[in-house]
Amino acid sequence: MRKIWDIHGGVHPPENKAQSLGRGIEPAGIPPQLIHPLSQHIGAPAAPVVEVGQRVLKGQMIAEAKGFVSVPVHAASSGTVVAIELREIPHPSGLSAPCVVIDTDGKDEWIDHSGVDDYSALDKPALLNLIRDAGIAGMGGAGFPSAVKLSTRDDAKIDTLIINGTECEPYITADDILMRERADQIIAGVKVLQHLIQPSEQTLIGVEDNKAEGIAALRAAAEGSSIEVVVFPTKYPSGGEKQLIQILTGREVPSGGLPADVGIVCQNIGTCVAIHRAVTHGEPLISRVTTVTGDACSAPGNFEVLLGTPVDYLLNLGGFHKEQCIRLVMGGPMMGFTLKDTSVPVVKTTNCLLAPTKKELPPPPPAQACIRCGMCAEACPASLLPQQMYWFARGKEYEKLEDHNLFDCIECGACSYACPSNIPLVQYYRASKSEIRKQQQEKVKSEHAKARFEARKERIEREDAEKEARRKARQEAAKKKATAGLDPVAAAQQKAAASDAGKDPAQAAIEKAMAKRSGNAPEESDDEKRARLQKAVTTAEKRLESASTKLEEARASDAANLGALQTAFDRMTEKLGQAKEELAQFLSAESQQTETQNNAADPAQAAIARAQAARASAAEQSPLEKAQQLVASLEKRLEKSEQKLQEAKAAGSDTADVLEKSTTTLRDKLESARGELAQRSDSEAPTEAVAATTDPAQLAIEKAMAAREAAANMSADEKAKKALESLESRVKKTREKLAEAEAGGADTVDVLRDTLAKLEEKLAAARDTAS
């Protein structure tokens, strides 16, 4: 004989099971309307896959599982979907939930289905999928998805499979009648589970000793298999999963743990039948055995009822007398809940409909004060301290409740049953449990909200910082601009002049020529202009320098505003070039002016000045530092040459000699400069030769020198001839330019025409003198 353990506590309420066992399982038939709630299980509600107006067949899936802990819902009979709407569902709250409503057509037409011939050929995932797709959820009462419960981890070794046939709650006989009439199906289902779980030690069916007939039938069916039917004394609540495990194996499931933690898997007898039908016949869970009992029913009994059948339809079969019934209970008298409406449907977990009379189940008398008698603690099957938890629950001391293992309470109601003061203890625990869960959810939600709030705060701060940085940069730029050019109008004019000069060399040349011809000096004060231009160049250089350092920094840190800095840098380089060009131009103009004043037009000097201006503009294209150095040296040289000219002016009478001297010095200087330049380009670029030859300044200087030397050796006639030739070439060039300008539609056309006319006049005059 197998050893049976005892559980702590427990009570012995009147069983009242005989009433409903008078007849066998009777088919309840097809009600005119079926209501399928989408959530008949613990976990996520299923999602409907049918539409209103669609015809569905018996066993057709009408809602699919959403998520892991979820099961699908199937139509219990053929018919038409008439609504997918909120309907009152069997729930202690009496609330409504989404349901698929089907008007049956009475044909009870099955969808194509077929079972598995040899389930032992299927592997575990395939079998679990089959069970899940059949919509099977625990039929003992809680309705936990069976596939989830059966999908034990591989590392958790299961040694014992326990089938729960205890049915300890009074009045309910649904499992008892199953054992009596369908023991073979139960055993077949258990064998499927054995194959699925592969318990290493034993497979037990636990049954209370008040079901003699069922035990006999089960033992007969289990003959020759490894399944053992274990009988133990009747006591409420032996049927609780943890309690049954303790009774059969002596092992206690740890607090907050699962049976798998102690190597056990537990399933209800009704679930075994459903699994058997799903695997062998391919039938999803669309019906169950439900007990209809209570003194308010004249024909109590067990009915094979389609899921979704309205409760009032089923009650009518049981001979329900509404006027006698004090309250309609779904489930048993200990753990069931009162139904507010009889239109709610039978669901997967509905094991009993209890319609008691007032005499049979009087309303609970008013609760009295707790006298701390401790009878509840003696009755508690989970070895908790109900009276203690009662006080904590009243005081809403949730932390202490948790410390007293409130969540190990199985809500069996034994404490309330035992309480001499009729305190509805279980209500307190249920309320506290839901409150604690609510608080936990709120905690999670508040953490989430906090994270989002902080993310937003951070984002706003970052944006503000960026805005501030941009604002500062703009301010800085404005300040610099103010220091660079005190008068913005003058700066703009300067810029315009520079861009004009830079853009159109032809026009610049014309202007120069005109100035030369008219012999008029520029009207501005030269010293002032020079000072201003030089200042502009130096400030531009400074800005460029700072821009380049910034750019370097940005490059080093790989900043986002690199592009903008690069553009700014380019612009500054351009500006510097313009400023330099302007300066050079001014200086050359100055030297020309000196020449005209001096009446000693030295083409060499002019050419040098022009060449320097040109080179300055050319230098713009070469790297920055090089250009700066070049310009600086050029400026120096130019200053020196100016000094020479001044000296020449001072000497007055014999300009040729003095100029000769000055040009010799200049030539020396240029030689050295050329050498320097050559060296630099030598060290910097392989295109040295090209650079040397393409340097327009050098070329122009050389040309000018040659021209000057030739002029020195020329006679008056030859000079005139040469002048004539040069004039002719100039006229020709100007004509070409005019043609170009006309073709391009440039605004210089008029000026060019004017120049051409003047040049032609000059040419005519020169021809006269030559002839």
Next chain:
Amino acid sequence: MFELISQHPFIAALASLAVLGLAFGSLLGFAAVKFKTEGDPIADQVESLLPQTQCGQCGYPGCRPYAEAIAEGDAINKCPPGGEATINALADLLDVEALPLDAEEAAVPSVAYIREDECIGCTKCIQACPVDAIVGAAKHMHTVVASECTGCDLCVEPCPVDCIDMIPLPTTVQNWSWELPTPAEKAVEKVTGDDLIATDRTGAKRDQAA
């Protein structure tokens, strides 16, 4: 030296006390620097109890500032979304007396809803939302992401066309909870309006009365 100490016990006592004071003082000073607490641990704990709706109904711009204010000694009863539960928790934590809520009534958990036909797309509510739970763009319809909404109703005020409603969260089967029964003493008073005697348990008295 030894002689000096033995002959002048008063000086010896003073000296030893001074040395001890110095030693322990420096030890304390070192410990204060070494084990310096970062941030405000009390404010952190208080903040963890606040509901994080960031509604500002307490008069502070968010839950963190209010938590800091509570740590500085502000009243604990200024949080309508938290209600009584939060006040009790705060009273527990800070060991102060739980005060009644400093508002007409505790806020009902609700969620903002934009009547989309009326929304003009001004983005004002988007800027007001402390948890970025409103999506939309300028001149386009906005909508509230209900799962992220904390029900702080900060978006209601800025809406120029008053198209935002605060809808109380409906009770569903998922969030429904059992109610705590009325405690025995009060229940008795409610039923009988009188003290209960032992025979009442069977309901005899009430039956007679009825």
